[in-house]
Amino acid sequence: MALVEVKNISFQYPNGYLAVDDVSFSIDAGENIAIVGQNGAGKTTTLKMISGLARPTDGEIIMFGYRGGGLKNIRSRVSCLIEAPGVYGNLSAYDNLKIKCKLFGIQEKSYIPEILEMVGLNHVGKKKVKHYSLGMKQRLGIGLTLVGDPDLLLLDEPINGLDPQGIVEVRDTILRLNEERNMTILVSSHILEELSKIATHYGIIHNGSLLQEMTKEELMKRCSE
Numbered sequence: 001m002a003l004v005e006v007k008n009i010s011f012q013y014p015n016g017y018l019a020v021d022d023v024s025f026s027i028d029a030g031e032n033i034a035i036v037g038q039n040g041a042g043k044t045t046t047l048k049m050i051s052g053l054a055r056p057t058d059g060e061i062i063m064f065g066y067r068g069g070g071l072k073n074i075r076s077r078v079s080c081l082i083e084a085p086g087v088y089g090n091l092s093a094y095d096n097l098k099i100k101c102k103l104f105g106i107q108e109k110s111y112i113p114e115i116l117e118m119v120g121l122n123h124v125g126k127k128k129v130k131h132y133s134l135g136m137k138q139r140l141g142i143g144l145t146l147v148g149d150p151d152l153l154l155l156d157e158p159i160n161g162l163d164p165q166g167i168v169e170v171r172d173t174i175l176r177l178n179e180e181r182n183m184t185i186l187v188s189s190h191i192l193e194e195l196s197k198i199a200t201h202y203g204i205i206h207n208g209s210l211l212q213e214m215t216k217e218e219l220m221k222r223c224s225e
Contacts, residue, residue, distance in 0.1 A: 002026040002027060002028055002062075003027050003028060003029045003063065003064065003151070003152060003184055004026060004027040004050065004061070004062070004063050004152065004184075004186075005026045005061070005062040005063075006023060006024055006025050006026065006046075006050065006059075006061055007024050007059050007060050007061070007062070008022050008023070008024050008058065008059035008060075009022075009023050009024070009046075009049055009056040009058065009059035009060070009061060010022055010023070010056060010057055010058040010059055010208075011042075011045050011049060011054060011056055011057055012057045012058075018208055019042050019045040019208055020042045020045050020046055020049070020056075020208045021042075021207075021208040021209050022058075022059070022209065023042070023046060023059075023205070023208075023209065023210045024059075024210065025203055025210060025213060027152075027184060027186060028184075029151075029182075029184050030178070030182050030183075030184055031184055031185075031200050031201055032174070032178050032184075032185050032187070032198055032199045032200045032201070033184075033185070033186045033187070033199060033200070033201050033202075033203065034186075034187055034188070034189065034195040034198065034199035034201070034202045034203070035047075035186065035187070035188040035189075035202075035203050035205055036188075036189065036190070036192050036195055036202055036203065036204050036205065037188075037190060037204065037205035037206055038190050038206070039190055041190075041205045041206050041207065041208070042205050042207070042208040042209075043156065043157075043188035043189075043190075043205060044082065044083070044156050044157075044188065045208075046188075046205070047080065047082060047154045047156050047186065047188055048082060049061065050063075050078075050154060050186070051078060051080040051082065051154050052071065052075055052078070053080070053082065063077075063078065063152070064077060064151075076148055076150070077150055077151045077152060078150055078151070078152045078154070079145040079146070079147075079148065079150035079152070079153055079154070080145065080153070080154035080155070080156070081141045081142060081144075081145050081153075081154070081155050081156065081158065082154070082156045083156060083157070084141075085137055085138060085140060085141020085142075085144065086141075086144075087129050087137060087140055087141065087144070088129065089128065089129050089130030090128055090129075090130065091128065091129060092124070092125070092126045092127060092128060092129065093116060093121045093124055093127075093129060093132075093140050093143070094112055094116065094126075096129060096140060096144065097112045097115060097116070097140075097143060097144065097147065098112060100144055100147045101147055104147055104148050106147065106148075115143045115146050115147070116143065118143070118146065118173070118176065118177070118180075118181075119139040119140065119142055119143040119146075119173050120139055120169060120172070120173060121136065121139055121140060121143065124136070133163075133166060134161060134162050134163070134166055135162050135163070135165060135166025135167070135169045135170060136166075136169075138158055138159075138162065138166065138170050139169060139170060139173055141158075142155070142158070142170070142173055142174075142177075146177075150183075151183070151184060152183075152184050152185075152186070153177065153183055153184070153185045153186070154185075154186050154187075155174070155185065155186070155187040155188070156187075156188050157188060157189055157190070158170050158174070158187060158189070159171070159189060159191065159194055160189070167194060171194065171197060171198055174187065174198055175198060187199065196216070196219060196220075196223075199216065200215065200216050201213065201214070201215055201216070202214050202215075202216070202219055
């Protein structure tokens with residue numbers, strides 16, 4: 001059974017604009033799925049509907065066997081980083097994570113250091129987040145999504161605006177999460193070249209419609225041709 005089944009979902013704004021039009025796909029446990037498309041193609045709206053931040057105007061989403069009102073039972077198993085990470089600039093990475101751990105009722109002393117090591121921020125000490133590079137802030141944002149040990153991670157344009165070093169750092173973090181924690185990840189971007197180094201399956205979205213799905217092997221073959 002698929003971890004996530006997206007069935008014919010659409011999202012229409014009150015002004016009539018159709019941001020997502022009849023999109024369907026599925027995600028199996030342990031996969032790295034990439035949604036590729038230009039800015040405004042409908043990627044962010046799709047991720048918002050899966051994460052519960054927006055409700056489809058048509059179609060349905062099934063996750064972990066739950067659908068409709070039952071989705072509230074599994075929201076804690078899904079975490080997302082949509083657009084810019086929400087962090088406190090005057091606090092350290094550790095203290096940012098400590099706040100979220102308190103909200104989740106997590107008190108294990110080793111919990112925060114393990115997350116900091118996973119995202120490569122275990123050596124920053126008490127340095128305030130406002131002095132971090134964009135790549136470091138993005139990795140902290142991913143670290144915050146790991147609080148609560150989600151089974152599904154949604155990342156919207158995680159490498160957008162980063163310099164080459166920042167892109168490498170975020171890419172390595174995503175690969176580590178998938179390989180070491182067997183975490184299922186859905187990531188969106190308009191930069192296909194970078195996603196080709198991360199994902200195992202791809203969905204091409206344009207003007208709100210999912211045009212094509214392909215495996216990494218199929219993508220490599222198409223690109224070489």
